[in-house]
Amino acid sequence: SSAPSPITATLFPGDGIGPEIAESVKQVFQAAEVPIEWEEHYVGNQIDPRTQSFLTWESLESVRRNRVGLKGPMATPIGKGHRSLNLTLRKELNLYANVRPCYSLPGYKTRYDNVDLITIRENTEGEYSGLEHQVVRGVVESLKIITRQASLRVADYAFHYAKTHGRERVSAIHKANIMQKTDGLFLKSCREVAEKYPEITYEEVVIDNCCMMLVKNPALFDVLVMPNLYGDIISDLCAGLVGGLGLTPSCNIGEGGIALAEAVHGSAPDIAGKNLANPTALLLSAVTMLRHLELYDKAERIQNAILKTIAEGKYRTADLGGSSTTTDFTKAICSHL
Amino acid sequence: SSAPSPITATLFPGDGIGPEIAESVKQVFQAAEVPIEWEEHYVGNQIDPRTQSFLTWESLESVRRNRVGLKGPMATPIGKGHRSLNLTLRKELNLYANVRPCYSLPGYKTRYDNVDLITIRENTEGEYSGLEHQVVRGVVESLKIITRQASLRVADYAFHYAKTHGRERVSAIHKANIMQKTDGLFLKSCREVAEKYPEITYEEVVIDNCCMMLVKNPALFDVLVMPNLYGDIISDLCAGLVGGLGLTPSCNIGEGGIALAEAVHGSAPDIAGKNLANPTALLLSAVTMLRHLELYDKAERIQNAILKTIAEGKYRTADLGGSSTTTDFTKAICSHL
Ligand SMILES: CC(C)[C@H](C(=O)O)[C@@H](O)C(=O)O
Ligand SMILES: CC(C)[C@H](C(=O)O)[C@@H](O)C(=O)O
Numbered sequence: 001s002s003a004p005s006p007i008t009a010t011l012f013p014g015d016g017i018g019p020e021i022a023e024s025v026k027q028v029f030q031a032a033e034v035p036i037e038w039e040e041h042y043v044g045n046q047i048d049p050r051t052q053s054f055l056t057w058e059s060l061e062s063v064r065r066n067r068v069g070l071k072g073p074m075a076t077p078i079g080k081g082h083r084s085l086n087l088t089l090r091k092e093l094n095l096y097a098n099v100r101p102c103y104s105l106p107g108y109k110t111r112y113d114n115v116d117l118i119t120i121r122e123n124t125e126g127e128y129s130g131l132e133h134q135v136v137r138g139v140v141e142s143l144k145i146i147t148r149q150a151s152l153r154v155a156d157y158a159f160h161y162a163k164t165h166g167r168e169r170v171s172a173i174h175k176a177n178i179m180q181k182t183d184g185l186f187l188k189s190c191r192e193v194a195e196k197y198p199e200i201t202y203e204e205v206v207i208d209n210c211c212m213m214l215v216k217n218p219a220l221f222d223v224l225v226m227p228n229l230y231g232d233i234i235s236d237l238c239a240g241l242v243g244g245l246g247l248t249p250s251c252n253i254g255e256g257g258i259a260l261a262e263a264v265h266g267s268a269p270d271i272a273g274k275n276l277a278n279p280t281a282l283l284l285s286a287v288t289m290l291r292h293l294e295l296y297d298k299a300e301r302i303q304n305a306i307l308k309t310i311a312e313g314k315y316r317t318a319d320l321g322g323s324s325t326t327t328d329f330t331k332a333i334c335s336h337l
Numbered sequence: 338s339s340a341p342s343p344i345t346a347t348l349f350p351g352d353g354i355g356p357e358i359a360e361s362v363k364q365v366f367q368a369a370e371v372p373i374e375w376e377e378h379y380v381g382n383q384i385d386p387r388t389q390s391f392l393t394w395e396s397l398e399s400v401r402r403n404r405v406g407l408k409g410p411m412a413t414p415i416g417k418g419h420r421s422l423n424l425t426l427r428k429e430l431n432l433y434a435n436v437r438p439c440y441s442l443p444g445y446k447t448r449y450d451n452v453d454l455i456t457i458r459e460n461t462e463g464e465y466s467g468l469e470h471q472v473v474r475g476v477v478e479s480l481k482i483i484t485r486q487a488s489l490r491v492a493d494y495a496f497h498y499a500k501t502h503g504r505e506r507v508s509a510i511h512k513a514n515i516m517q518k519t520d521g522l523f524l525k526s527c528r529e530v531a532e533k534y535p536e537i538t539y540e541e542v543v544i545d546n547c548c549m550m551l552v553k554n555p556a557l558f559d560v561l562v563m564p565n566l567y568g569d570i571i572s573d574l575c576a577g578l579v580g581g582l583g584l585t586p587s588c589n590i591g592e593g594g595i596a597l598a599e600a601v602h603g604s605a606p607d608i609a610g611k612n613l614a615n616p617t618a619l620l621l622s623a624v625t626m627l628r629h630l631e632l633y634d635k636a637e638r639i640q641n642a643i644l645k646t647i648a649e650g651k652y653r654t655a656d657l658g659g660s661s662t663t664t665d666f667t668k669a670i671c672s673h674l
Binding site for chain 2: 084110111112127128132133134137138139140141142143144145146147148149175177178179180181182184185207208209211212213214215216229232233234235236237239240241243244245
């Protein structure tokens with residue numbers, strides 16, 4: 001923290017195991033001398049009328065100001081009259097792209113080797129419009145909205161990501177054979193953007209076929225871009241290939257270059273406070289945040305230390321079949337920095 | 338065919354490899370002395386105004402009359418002003434449930450062992466309404482429709498199937514945390530039906546989590562029931578676990594007990610007419626048709642002969658890594674009857 005001008009980043013430790021895994025990130029960042037100062041915000045215990053949710057207005061202002069943040073798992077309180085915390089964040093901060101790198105962890109065996117995919121999900125519209133109604137009893141309708149603007153925006157992000165990360169191919173995932181107009185517009189937008197990136201191969205894959213191909217041979221894919229719901233489904237499927245949401249990072253990109261990295265697994269209230277949680281997903285998400293800040297050296301060093309610790313297998317948390325505590329796992333990572 | 342009263346069944350050989358794999362079914366059925374007479378119908382070469390598609394009215398009348406049929410792959414001709422052949426069949430015959438058993442084939446190795454699942458998909462509404470519009474330029478909307486009637490109907494089919502097939506659990510797959518009203522109505526309907534089947538365990542699983550669990554450990558599931566699009570996605574994912582659509586059967590159930598079994602893979606025009614196609618999916622689909630007709634002995638005998646032939650591995654078609662022709666593979670099956 002003696003670096004010239006430390007970057008301020010918002011930290012939402014979140015609920016359940018959130019504070020423990022956030023502590024792990026803080027320790028690893030300190031050990032790696034990452035020039036970041038955290039501005040911590042917790043979910044409120046009453047609805048903030050300005051956000052219509054339990055998220056405080058101040059916490060959103062913090063992300064808007066800092067333009068970069070890290071978020072642990074948040075359990076939306078049960079009840080009516082308020083919005084889900086995750087959806088509020090996406091909406092209020094206009095987090096239009098959800099980026100999830102998904103790769104096999106060396107030494108951690110699953111049925112799949114050498115997975116190395118990026119899923120990029122449109123995060124603001126589609127099936128998540130929240131517009132549903134029942135006019136005739138027993139007949140309910142839900143509106144899916146696809147816009148040219150949001151489709152171009154996420155497609156552009158995907159191609160730009162591919163280009164700047166040495167990726168060769170972008171696959172647009174769709175069901176335009178059935179939803180010709182909505183998914184058709186999504187594809188049309190992707191095609192338009194593809195023309196600006198002649199060095200990137202572009203293809204279109206129907207979602208059902210995509211899922212079949214992913215489980216048969218995930219090496220067929222590189223970068224995948226898709227509307228909201230398909231992204232929700234496929235990003236979890238891909239996480240499953242390499243071990244699950246406890247091991248995969250996620251980062252949300254907003255207008256004007258905001259980046260909010262997050263662990264997308266649950267808050268695991270059953271093991272909260274017991275020093276048993278696996279901080280890997282939040283740590284790897286924090287690494288994506290560092291890359292976004294162009295702190296590539298720090299990102300690389302921390303990622304290598306995490307992967308090395310998992311590969312060695314001496315310190316693994318219970319979810320990975322080990323018996324290490326969160327703090328011992330974290331110490332092992334620090335020792336590998 | 339000297340049996341007292343043979344059953345008449347409609348056969349759509351379909352396009353591409355369709356006629357070859359249909360021929361394989363005919364030969365196996367003959368060798369097994371199945372008391373079925375086929376009434377063959379081909380896709381027409383012009384639009385029939387009564388069906389608004391290339392399917393002839395007579396062919397639909399044939400299924401309506403016989404109440405049972407088998408269908409090879411159909412390639413919907415390109416062009417405007419007509420409906421997809423598959424969707425026309427589902428609509429005109431009110432094929433409300435698509436049932437796909439998905440199990441590991443002994444001796445045919447994939448990444449997964451002992452898969453044994455049934456996916457049951459609502460087949461008439463949901464995201465397949467065909468209702469899409471663009472009012473504002475660049476903003477397209479699509480309507481998803483969920484009705485209580487269709488949800489109860491498919492849920493009832495799923496629980497009845499579980500009960501009569503010795504299955505223990507039905508999982509309803511949904512995204513009701515986002516689409517609270519539409520998927521909420523689907524779940525409510527499933528719960529209502531579940532109460533009538535206290536001997537069957539009922540659970541609800543969010544689709545993204547379901548896909549992650551399926552790739553991590555498919556043994557967690559038994560019978561899955563879900564709205565149209567989720568069924569489209571998950572049935573293909575499950576097929577991928579055991580080798581793909583070339584190996585998995587499918588049967589559509591309509592009002593009044595109509596059953597139309599079908600191979601859901603493509604028509605593979607590149608290998609059509611070359612005696613290279615794998616007839617397994619159509620054969621196993623024909624077996625589900627026999628079970629529907631309560632011809633259990635014949636179904637069992639034929640299924641065993643197919644599985645034995647694949648397990649031995651001496652006669653396998655190219656898609657399974659062998660070099661057998663369709664006819665040799667078929668002969669091998671007949672020799673195992
Ligand atoms: C919790 C849920 C609302 C959320 C979503 O559907 O987007 C989650 O599945 C995710 O992927 O972040
Ligand atoms: C070809 C297509 C219209 C169809 C569907 O989406 O239902 C197919 O994927 C299927 O599952 O039968």
